[in-house]
Amino acid sequence: MKRIAVLGSTGSIGTNTLDVIASHTQEMQLTAITAHSSWEQLAKQSQQFHPRWTVISDSELSSVVTRDSFSNATEVLFGADEIERVSSSDDVDIVICGIVGAAGLRGAWAAVEAGKTVGIANKETLVVAGPLIMELARQNQATLIPVDSEHNAIFQALQAGNPKDVKRVVLTASGGPFRGATPAELKEVTPEKALAHPTWNMGPKISVDSATMMNKALEIIEAKWLFNLSADQISVVVHPQSVVHSMVEFVDGSVIAQLSPPDMRLPIQYALTYPDRREGLNIPMDWSQSFELTFEPPDMEAFPALQLGYEVAEKGGTCGAVLNAANEAAVERFLAGELRFCNIAISCQKVLESHQFDPNPTLEELFLLDEWARKEIKKWK
Template sequence: GLTSAWAAVEAGKTLALANKETLVVAGPLVMQRAAERGATILPVDSEHSAIFQALCCGRRSEVRRVILTASGGPFRRHSLAQLRDVTVDDALAHPTWDMGPKITIDSATMMNKALEIIEARWLFDLSPDRIDVVVHPQSIVHSMVEFVDGSVIAQLSPPDMKLPIQLALSHPERWPSPAAKLDLTERLCLEFEPPDEERFPALALGFEVARRGGTAGAVLNAANEAAVAEFLQGRLQFLDIAAVCRAVLEHHHFDPRPSLEQLMRLDR
């Protein structure tokens, strides 16, 4: 993903960015090169697409914060004791999205949201203290932007990737979409609650890495991919995924200004 994204940016193209790892691993370098080459990066992630759309409602200087929504995954109500006994099959049963194994596990651990925090930090040039996360189990509100006057602009649609994919391809136009439409006359229940970082420690890692920059994103991404692979093979417990990632970050020799080649080596 990073190699092809870099080539598109280097050529000054408009890039519909479908993998968050590009900006997690090399966000500062990619965004700087995009600015230098006149390239445009349009997010395909539903959360970042929602933020991108909401940001059009005001000036960047008028943004107080962005609010990423998270489904909470299948273990939103699980205790720590229950999380210790989670199996692979349990973790692969996502309540609202149909996704591949790796991203489904990331959603269950909330590492997916941690990576999205880092992605948002670089994509929208936001300091991490202006990024928040709320749990929204219905996955109808895909993310929100709060402006300095207190207005909150949200993007709503059924949980279906057709819409953000199409918007990234059609921008700045909007086309008729085959995606399901939201019927507000239905008995629509929208719940929001704060995330629990004790049960889902990956979130704290996301904020820490977003603050550090440098090589931290590449190391977190690589450590998580390895840990998830071990969990899927039954060689690691569910709660150990975030613990392994933290241990790797703590033992890594941090470099605040890495080269692209260095980041690509770290992410292998």
């Protein structure tokens, strides 16, 4: 029986993970769930799954939460420190890190340090602290399995060959809701338009990242650290159908791709059952119907965030933490109507250029830079 902790269980990744666990109760047991403030939804999950622990990271809610809303079998804990405690518990085998943004880093760090199998769903963990996390995993024999669809596809495709024989990886991108948009049209983008993704159902922050293609920039950085690649070994191609989730090209010219209808439950389940496979909840490919798969190069001029991704992947050091924090804060400002859509990537670039670069930062230095970048982004409109 695999004992699973889901960090960020009320979000998109979290709820999909619980769907997978619910369909495999003979081999999966939900041991811990966490949320920042959505305690009522957390309570419903507790009543359904009866985990040993639920953690509400916003400790100020301790006076508001009604204990009777939770399962009697569940211990209700408060504070971000408790996330780290349950992530590293001996009673947990697998940790799914689904907390969006840099806030998910500490829980992921604790799980890796404890040598767990860690499903990395929040790409920010590796963007911010990639080399530190990978070294920590090596030291503690932790297994890192990417859960986001693109890197999970690469992880699966890599099973077909030897890592030393990889020529490059190809990340696919849907192109977001503004594929083919003109610069003039991008200047008029509203939060409502940016949140309308054509193929994936995601939270607001990730939806905006997809619209700016900053998500792909972060994925370039993540792929560099996760798969030990150079920036020039990572390509991006726009694939509107979102059926080919990514590809690996080997030195002999073979290209191995992972295909499936877009459904996050598949990569989540693969992370939970690896190295085995099980019957899934996702809709299978229908090969009896005609369909087209198209690919096109991304518009680097219309979506400057992509170039930032390559630059940060190339330079490393503190750049990932600064870009990630600046982008998170910029997206918040955009959704609040304080920053124009077309200025999200531009303002992030300005913050990157103005920060004091360190090629070998400590984790605490990265957290300090995270705070600095969030404040610095407020200078831009």
